[in-house]
Amino acid sequence: MTSFPTSLRHAFARPLLGLALCSAALAAQAQVSVKDAWVRATVAQQKSTGAFMQLSSAKAVKLVSVSSPMAGVAEVHEMKMDGGVMKMRPVEALDLPAGQAVELKPGGFHLMLMELKGPVKDGDTVPLSLVFEGADKKRETVEIKASVRGMGMMQGGMPAGMGMGAGHKHGAASAPEEHKH
């Protein structure tokens, strides 16, 4: 059931840039598939946001690093209840057991994009590079494009207090501010 949409998506997600350099390596390895990647839209002045997706790999690998041209800093985070308080912290690596999908979702593991270089708006796409390491220490970079979803879809999915410091603003998609530096 899973291989059909997965491989399609993989093909679409591969950026044109770097085709010459990377596609041979990706085609040879391509152990990891990424599904349903999305990034939460930001509200005005928000400097960080989360990216979510489903990862699976034929072989056991670890997600060891992540980067995006849209973020100065990107980390793999884990969110957990700790004494009744939802907390998040960076994790060194996220394990992908062989053949088992791992979901990055609000309230759990996520990719944290910080020091954003601009607003992340509903309908945009955010390029992400995910670096996976196998048991043999070989690294594979998977380039994806995550689509941005507005806050409206997230109501209830996100614990209160996570990155919503701007006063529970709804309808981020229509934010008129377009500051240019």
Ligand SMILES: [Cu+2]
């Ligand atoms: Cu986080």
